[in-house]
Amino acid sequence: MDVLDTRILRLMIEQPRTSVREYARILGIARGTLQARIDRLERNGVITATGPWLSPAALGHPVLAFVHIEVTQGHLDEVGEALSAVPEIIEAFSITGGGDLLTRVVARDNGHLEDVVQRLIQLPGVVRTRTEMALRERVAHRLLPLVESLGREAGGAGR
Template identity: 55%
Template sequence: MSVDDLDRALLLELLEHPRAGLREYARVLGVARGTVAARFLRLQETGVITDLAPQVSTRALGYPVAAFIQLDLAQGHLDSVVEALTEIGEVIEAHTVTGDGDLLCQVVARDTPELEHVVQRIIAIPGVVRTRSQVALTQRIPRRVLPLVRQAAGKGAARGSVRARTAAPRAPR
């Protein structure tokens, strides 16, 4: 799907002011509420907007220990290993990767003994040949996409377009 200037402007509004609502987005963007609603729905349906759930702190849920575990897999076991990993609640992300290893998982735990237990559960999955773990000390940059949307808006926006109209400072709410 191609993302145009209005889509980028809407994405910026959604990321910078996630609670504003469609009516406010329409006002700021200078378009009809129905247009904003249709664009929002299309961005969801095409996978540009992938989630509307709040970001929840794992630390606040009692899981202050975060680690990255690299998995080496036996050939032909990727799908079965991923399926088994989805059964371990402490595995919060998994990515297939290039280079050393086959999967990179982010896991959380309440403490280091629990982290060891999570690692042992992962090692016990048929098809997992080896693991390497790194405990995260501090998250310095949280997952973010706003800078990317800003860059895309700067490169793709035509002069005098929606981007130019939304560049003016807003009135306080």
């Protein structure tokens, strides 16, 4: 990552629907240079998606909860795979600490959330769950501050 990579990522975050040609014009670089940089960022796993960011609430699922799942030893992979069949689970991570998996779950209402949790409890290998409901988003998903801090580091290091 260097200063130009940071500028590219900032533009892509702030203006996601802009064309590569327009990005190149704004940055004052050749389109081929820009495309090569974007391709490298994709190959290196920095850019992982280019699709739309959807709102579960606008899709009729305004309830957000974090469900911790404790799993029988040796069954983490099977339970993790089974979670992919539950459409209300929008993310799942294996974790350390209290529990084995942490899932981000959306639901239409509290009753629907309870139904989802009951479905999780019935999965083979699940020992217990603990649910925490989100009340209000305080910091929206963001990466621009991280990208900018990397750019400051790259600029200060003379890269």
